[in-house]
Amino acid sequence: MDKYLMNKEGSFMDLQQAQEEYAQALRLGQKEYRTLTAAGKNPYPEVLDTLLKGRSGDSVVDLGIIEVPTEQIVGTKEAGRTRAFSAGFMPLLGTNTEFASKWVHLCDAHLSEGIREPILCYEFLGKLYVQEGNKRVSVLKHLGAPRIPSIVKRILPSPDGTPRIQAYYEFVEFYRASGVYNIQFRHPGDYAKLLSFLGKEPKEAWAEREQRTFCAYYQYFREAFYCLETEKLEILPEEALLLWLEVHPFRDLGRLPAKELKKSLSELWDDMVVLSQPDSSVVSTEPEAKAGLLSWITAPSHLQVAFVHPLDAESSTWIKAHDEGRRHLENTFREHITVKSYFHADNPLLAEQLLERAVEDGADVVFTSTPQLRRSTLRVAIKYPKVRFFNCSVDTRYSSVPSYYGRIFEAKFITGALAGAMAQNDRIGYIASSPTFGVPASINAFALGAQMTNPRAQILLRWSCQRGAHQQDFLEKGIRVISNRDAPTENPAYLNFGNYGTYCMDDSGQWEAIGSPIWLWGNFYENIVSSMLAGTWGQEEHPHKAVDYWWGMDSGVIDVQLSQQLPTGLKVLADCLRDGLKSGRLDPFCRKIIDQQGNVRNDGKKSFSPEELLNIDWLCENVVGQIPEYDDVEDYAKPILRELGIHRDTIPPEKEGSL
Numbered sequence: 197m198d199k200y201l202m203n204k205e206g207s208f209m210d211l212q213q214a215q216e217e218y219a220q221a222l223r224l225g226q227k228e229y230r231t232l233t234a235a236g237k238n239p240y241p242e243v244l245d246t247l248l249k250g251r252s253g254d255s256v257v258d259l260g261i262i263e264v265p266t267e268q269i270v271g272t273k274e275a276g277r278t279r280a281f282s283a284g285f286m287p288l289l290g291t292n293t294e295f296a297s298k299w300v301h302l303c304d305a306h307l308s309e310g311i312r313e314p315i316l317c318y319e320f321l322g323k324l325y326v327q328e329g330n331k332r333v334s335v336l337k338h339l340g341a342p343r344i345p346s347i348v349k350r351i352l353p354s355p356d357g358t359p360r361i362q363a364y365y366e367f368v369e370f371y372r373a374s375g376v377y378n379i380q381f382r383h384p385g386d387y388a389k390l391l392s393f394l395g396k397e398p399k400e401a402w403a404e405r406e407q408r409t410f411c412a413y414y415q416y417f418r419e420a421f422y423c424l425e426t427e428k429l430e431i432l433p434e435e436a437l438l439l440w441l442e443v444h445p446f447r448d449l450g451r452l453p454a455k456e457l458k459k460s461l462s463e464l465w466d467d468m469v470v471l472s473q474p475d476s477s478v479v480s481t482e483p484e485a486k487a488g489l490l491s492w493i494t495a496p497s498h499l500q501v502a503f504v505h506p507l508d509a510e511s512s513t514w515i516k517a518h519d520e521g522r523r524h525l526e527n528t529f530r531e532h533i534t535v536k537s538y539f540h541a542d543n544p545l546l547a548e549q550l551l552e553r554a555v556e557d558g559a560d561v562v563f564t565s566t567p568q569l570r571r572s573t574l575r576v577a578i579k580y581p582k583v584r585f586f587n588c589s590v591d592t593r594y595s596s597v598p599s600y601y602g603r604i605f606e607a608k609f610i611t612g613a614l615a616g617a618m619a620q621n622d623r624i625g626y627i628a629s630s631p632t633f634g635v636p637a638s639i640n641a642f643a644l645g646a647q648m649t650n651p652r653a654q655i656l657l658r659w660s661c662q663r664g665a666h667q668q669d670f671l672e673k674g675i676r677v678i679s680n681r682d683a684p685t686e687n688p689a690y691l692n693f694g695n696y697g698t699y700c701m702d703d704s705g706q707w708e709a710i711g712s713p714i715w716l717w718g719n720f721y722e723n724i725v726s727s728m729l730a731g732t733w734g735q736e737e738h739p740h741k742a743v744d745y746w747w748g749m750d751s752g753v754i755d756v757q758l759s760q761q762l763p764t765g766l767k768v769l770a771d772c773l774r775d776g777l778k779s780g781r782l783d784p785f786c787r788k789i790i791d792q793q794g795n796v797r798n799d800g801k802k803s804f805s806p807e808e809l810l811n812i813d814w815l816c817e818n819v820v821g822q823i824p825e826y827d828d829v830e831d832y833a834k835p836i837l838r839e840l841g842i843h844r845d846t847i848p849p850e851k852e853g854s855l
């Protein structure tokens with residue numbers, strides 16, 4: 197000991213401080229041990245060899261010396277002396293042990309000269325496990341060193357198609373381009389989203405300045421994030437950052453004072469709670485109007501309702517359908533509501549301005565009528581938690597903005613059955629819109645309906661979001677029964693316009709209507725507003741959830757309009773199917789179903805859940821055609837695929853920012 201101190205030129209002060217640091221670290225380690233033990237958790241560092249036991253096919257890649265984030269070091273490669281440390285690498289052995297003496301000497305060396313020798317560790321799924329240098333890690337973690345030089349060996353897991361492994365391989369690509377180690381997403385597609393918010397291409401190399409800027413901003417964000425007691429949530433700070441970037445540009449992290457940053461995060465608290473839950477989203481398939489004991493106290497006597505649209509009713513049949521829903525709402529509630537519509541919210545800036553204006557005009561509830569308005573709606577909704585916002589889309593990720601849509605596949609099943617009965621050559625043309633959530637379910641329901649009335653029926657699939665004269669192509673192939681876009685409302689005139697619903701065509705191209713699914717948005721708006729006026733809204737069964745209202749024929753939001761020329765027998769069939777769907781006795785998918793690859797998707801003994809139906813990304817065996825990839829659709833359809841595409845997690849959003 198005397199020789200050691202002499203070599204340090206009598207640095208008694210550093211040694212004394214190092215001893216005090218060990219005593220403090222020991223207290224922290226013992227406290228962490230007690231806390232984790234009481235919670236029934238492992239109080240020691242993780243052991244990589246235990247995690248890898250039984251695995252095969254993994255490979256090892258040498259990465260060389262890297263400055264790794266200290267917080268990413270979570271365990272040791274082998275069991276060894278793990279019981280000398282708490283889970284956070286704080287010491288657990290007494291001050292008179294040899295272990296304590298070595299720890300103190302390392303701490304003393306670091307205080308006087310700095311620890312320069314790199315440790316050796318293995319990386320697995322973004323976490324680091326020490327092979328050599330665990331006491332150096334303990335000292336540096338205790339003293340708050342943000343990074344540690346390390347010789348890193350990466351264990352590459354065998355690709356198995358699971359979301360976690362997919363996300364890890366995305367991290368490998370992200371790190372290769374950015375050099376940023378401490379962003380560890382758990383879900384595929386999240387790295388692409390982050391890069392889009394930063395204005396970077398997936399494999400674009402980062403300049404050193406960009407890396408420093410991002411790491412500094414991210415650390416600033418993390419500090420604000422951990423001030424919100426987020427240890428109660430199962431959410432990573434990088435996942436919270438993605439949510440925050442949905443609302444704020446990245447550059448704001450360099451501008452917002454700490455107080456304002458914390459406030460902006462607290463405004464997203466409910467949505468972070470949703471993100472932290474494994475079953476964070478709920479699909480509500482029917483109205484939930486239930487009277488509460490105190491509803492007469494909370495019920496408003498009057499509501500101001502706002503509709504915000506990207507276009508107007510004259511230029512868009514979709515907006516026209518929602519505007520007819522607005523008219524139904526006014527006729528139903530008359531003096532109990534005031535309704536105002538805002539049109540031409542056709543870019544994010546205008547959308548937010550019109551949403552702000554709706555709130556300024558006194559709106560109590562706001563409906564935005566297209567998925568493209570979802571993010572703008574979220575940005576305004578978190579600022580006004582007392583105003584209720586809804587967005588017409590599916591698969592929402594935000595508790596602040598519930599989504600609403602219709603189970604159009606039920607009506608497609610009926611028109612498919614009619615088409616199968618009418619197709620004399622067993623071939624039916626189908627023009628789908630775009631590969632978004634729920635659309636493959638509609639294609640398959642139509643195909644199953646056609647197969648029910650004609651076991652030989654084949655559905656030739658085309659997409660309106662792809663180039664081609666699809667209807668003419670069908671005619672040239674001898675196909676005379678075609679399913680096209682749905683009629684937007686129950687106006688019978690749409691069945692006479694052509695290009696709507698399902699119809700028959702002769703050799704000259706003359707058509708005759710069969711029938712079409714229709715949207716009755718007024719019934720949805722009536723139900724929501726009625727529950728608010730009754731004081732029952734807010735007593736939902738799904739608190740702290742992102743709710744998708746996905747209602748069908750039993751709610752009156754979806755129906756089928758039949759041609760007056762339809763044969764009587766087919767009208768009777770359609771009415772029977774409609775009654776079965778409304779009552780719940782009929783499930784189009786509760787039967788044996790085989791997909792195009794010959795896989796049995798249903799053995800006929802189960803019903804698909806709403807979530808399974810929304811996420812269908814396969815086609816039935818009697819469908820001829822494929823689901824297009826993002827790069828194969830027209831440019832006008834790409835924004836909706838980024839929002840609601842069935843493979844949206846693999847689609848990079850449009851670039852929004854810049855480092």
